[in-house]
Amino acid sequence: MSAEMIERADKDARGSPQEAVSSGDLYRIGRLLASTLSLTTRLDRVVEQAIELLEADRGSIMLLDDDARELVVKASRGLDSSREFRVPIGEGIAGWVAEHEEPLVLQDVVSDRRFTGTDPSVKSALAVPLRVDGKVIGVLNVSSENRKRRFDHLDLEHLSSFADMAAVAIENARLYQALRKDQEHLNKELRMASRIQRSITSTHVPCASVRMVSRLMPASAVGGDFFSIIPLDRDSQFCFYCSSEVQDRCQNLRTQFCPNKFGLMIGDVANKGMPAALIMSVLTTILYEVGRHHISPRTILNEANAAFRRFFNESQYGFATLFYAFYDNNDNTLTYTKAGHEPPLLLRGKSGEFEYLEGEGFPVGLMEDGGYQEKTIRLEREDRILLYTDGLTGALNVKGEILGRKRLVELVKSLVGEDIEAFLDALADEIMLFSGDAPQPDDIAVMVLELEDLYDLTMTVGTDVRQIRYVINSVLDTLQGFEGLKDPITLRLCLEELLHNAMEHGNRCDLSKKVYITVKAEPRRATIRVRDEGEGFDFMRLMGSAGEDTDVLSERGRGLLIVRNYADELSFNREGNEATLVFTADV
Amino acid sequence: MEIAVSRVGDMEEIAVVKVSGVVDSETVELFGETVEGVFKEDCYNIILDIDGLSYINTAGLSIIADAYKKSSQNKGELKILRAGDAIRELLDVVRFTKIIDIYEDEGEAIGSFR
Numbered sequence: 087m088s089a090e091m092i093e094r095a096d097k098d099a100r101g102s103p104q105e106a107v108s109s110g111d112l113y114r115i116g117r118l119l120a121s122t123l124s125l126t127t128r129l130d131r132v133v134e135q136a137i138e139l140l141e142a143d144r145g146s147i148m149l150l151d152d153d154a155r156e157l158v159v160k161a162s163r164g165l166d167s168s169r170e171f172r173v174p175i176g177e178g179i180a181g182w183v184a185e186h187e188e189p190l191v192l193q194d195v196v197s198d199r200r201f202t203g204t205d206p207s208v209k210s211a212l213a214v215p216l217r218v219d220g221k222v223i224g225v226l227n228v229s230s231e232n233r234k235r236r237f238d239h240l241d242l243e244h245l246s247s248f249a250d251m252a253a254v255a256i257e258n259a260r261l262y263q264a265l266r267k268d269q270e271h272l273n274k275e276l277r278m279a280s281r282i283q284r285s286i287t288s289t290h291v292p293c294a295s296v297r298m299v300s301r302l303m304p305a306s307a308v309g310g311d312f313f314s315i316i317p318l319d320r321d322s323q324f325c326f327y328c329s330s331e332v333q334d335r336c337q338n339l340r341t342q343f344c345p346n347k348f349g350l351m352i353g354d355v356a357n358k359g360m361p362a363a364l365i366m367s368v369l370t371t372i373l374y375e376v377g378r379h380h381i382s383p384r385t386i387l388n389e390a391n392a393a394f395r396r397f398f399n400e401s402q403y404g405f406a407t408l409f410y411a412f413y414d415n416n417d418n419t420l421t422y423t424k425a426g427h428e429p430p431l432l433l434r435g436k437s438g439e440f441e442y443l444e445g446e447g448f449p450v451g452l453m454e455d456g457g458y459q460e461k462t463i464r465l466e467r468e469d470r471i472l473l474y475t476d477g478l479t480g481a482l483n484v485k486g487e488i489l490g491r492k493r494l495v496e497l498v499k500s501l502v503g504e505d506i507e508a509f510l511d512a513l514a515d516e517i518m519l520f521s522g523d524a525p526q527p528d529d530i531a532v533m534v535l536e537l538e539d540l541y542d543l544t545m546t547v548g549t550d551v552r553q554i555r556y557v558i559n560s561v562l563d564t565l566q567g568f569e570g571l572k573d574p575i576t577l578r579l580c581l582e583e584l585l586h587n588a589m590e591h592g593n594r595c596d597l598s599k600k601v602y603i604t605v606k607a608e609p610r611r612a613t614i615r616v617r618d619e620g621e622g623f624d625f626m627r628l629m630g631s632a633g634e635d636t637d638v639l640s641e642r643g644r645g646l647l648i649v650r651n652y653a654d655e656l657s658f659n660r661e662g663n664e665a666t667l668v669f670t671a672d673v
Numbered sequence: 674m675e676i677a678v679s680r681v682g683d684m685e686e687i688a689v690v691k692v693s694g695v696v697d698s699e700t701v702e703l704f705g706e707t708v709e710g711v712f713k714e715d716c717y718n719i720i721l722d723i724d725g726l727s728y729i730n731t732a733g734l735s736i737i738a739d740a741y742k743k744s745s746q747n748k749g750e751l752k753i754l755r756a757g758d759a760i761r762e763l764l765d766v767v768r769f770t771k772i773i774d775i776y777e778d779e780g781e782a783i784g785s786f787r
Contacts (some may be wrong), residue, residue: 575727575759640738641738651766
């Protein structure tokens with residue numbers, strides 16, 4: 087049928103431009119189409135160029151809607167663009183072209199039975215299929231309103247050549263658009279995953295004597311490195327406060343977690359990106375759950391190992407290295423178990439010496455029996471522990487060299503005088519300096535812990551009430567200019583109360599015993615500790631519960647009333663021989 | 674700390690204990706003894722003038738509480754005259770202001786005993 091048409095067109099009068107479409111024309115159009123990746127712009131340009139090339143009056147491009155078996159107008163010139171135009175395959179001129187996958191030239195459109203339009207102004211028309219890899223993706227149409235401009239066989243060839251090029255340009259733009267949509271969707275999910283992963287990590291250290299700073303530098307948005315502080319539940323078996331008969335103590339601290347002990351962990355899932363992040367989420371959940379109940383780090387790792395193997399029994403999910411420890415504020419001990427993890431670096435604050443926290447044990451998930459061991463070390467004031475994942479020692483420079491433990495130790499030694507925040511910043515800077523532009527193969531997680539440094543004031547006095555004034559004046563001198571003290575009377579009252587308690591009830595007026603006072607002054611926080619050498623006594627019981635019903639004139643409870651009213655925080659150590667007062671400045 | 678006792682009233686039946694400075698671990702004993710000395714003279718109407726008091730510890734507060742109790746038990750009264758802001762706040766914290774009257778004017782304080 088179409089062959090007949092073309093034949094007829096050939097024999098009839100020629101109204102087409104005499105010059106053939108040159109390769110120069112096609113090159114120019116190709117450049118023009120390539121100048122944008124936007125699908126709609128490309129479609130518009132294809133129609134515009136087709137009209138120009140064929141000296142036509144109208145043009146349209148229709149793309150195949152695979153699901154509905156329809157052609158949909160995506161761009162047009164000279165047509166009513168306000169309505170969406172759809173044609174089922176097989177109907178009308180374009181439908182015929184799409185169905186038969188052949189081009190069509192009509193010199194007299196209205197007389198053709200395939201013409202289903204109602205616009206009598208259309209005289210001659212060309213319709214060619216848009217093909218990619220031999221498959222029709224749409225139809226390109228041009229038409230003329232001028233009786234003198236009748237399309238012929240040559241025009242059809244021109245438009246077909248143009249359509250071949252246009253089809254590729256359109257398909258590329260469509261693929262690019264689809265890819266971008268997928269990418270945006272993926273990025274959105276990754277950002278969300280990254281936020282979720284960060285939320286798993288806790289960096290709040292429940293003990294005032296320990297400071298912690300940390301940093302996570304994932305090689306991608308999410309990763310398998312993790313670290314966290316794990317608050318431990320209050321438990322009367324382990325916590326002095328909770329086992330004490332006066333529950334008021336714990337309530338006074340306003341936390342459900344043990345204030346004297348906490349867990350900490352750092353680990354590395356042997357995988358990268360999203361799979362590692364998923365495994366990490368499961369593993370940290372296991373660790374949180376088994377870790378909360380004050381059992382030992384070794385038991386926790388044994389349980390985590392068993393659980394990991396239950397969840398991920400297929401070896402492809404690999405394993406995770408882990409360092410898990412309990413810190414006990416009462417005696418400054420760190421009890422840890424290591425599961426194939428990089429040994430943390432312990433820097434002794436006083437001597438400047440360093441040691442690795444070594445320990446036996448396989449990575450979690452690797453062996454049925456992890457062979458975990460437990461070790462305990464005692465920390466001194468100003469001691470610092472650097473915990474990290476192997477991404478740190480494995481950091482690459484542009485020459486392909488790794489940072490290594492030796493360089494790390496040198497770096498750490500050179501930064502030892504810095505405050506831990508500055509220490510971590512400087513360490514991160516040095517790593518970046520070392521790496522330069524070299525892409526990093528692995529995530530990096532770093533955690534630095536420090537036992538609080540020396541105090542601004544340390545005093546030791548004998549059990550003698552006449553020393554109290556001297557102590558108070560010294561403390562007031564130390565805290566001169568501290569914004570938290572609106573009136574020195576407040577600090578004075580609290581301090582005097584605690585000193586009296588320490589001497590009378592702690593040391594039981596034993597003149598051979600001493601009272602230790604420490605003051606730490608920070609910009610917005612002053613911490614004062616009073617410790618005696620007694621066997622410990624129950625402050626709360628001694629000072630009484632100072633409820634509304636207490637007799638105003640009774641001495642019982644008045645001291646506590648004052649301290650509670652004036653100090654921002656009041657806490658006691660496990661032995662009951664050390665009280666800590668905190669004053670904070672209003673922001 | 675500076676402390677002085679004087680008598681006021683038509684029959685000098687009211688003792689004014691004027692205490693200033695710091696009542697702390699070193700001075701609280703003298704503060705207690707002075708108040709006790711007033712009771713020993715069988716005087717239970719006390720005006721505690723704390724105008725110049727800059728600090729008082731809990732032991733000092735206990736002395737005030739005990740004195741209030743003792744004077745009440747002996748058909749007398751203890752009143753406080755002129756408390757500075759910080760001391761006033763402290764008296765509020767330990768809830769003394771709920772039971773002990775504080776006066777700003779000495780004449781008014783004296784008059785309150787009638």
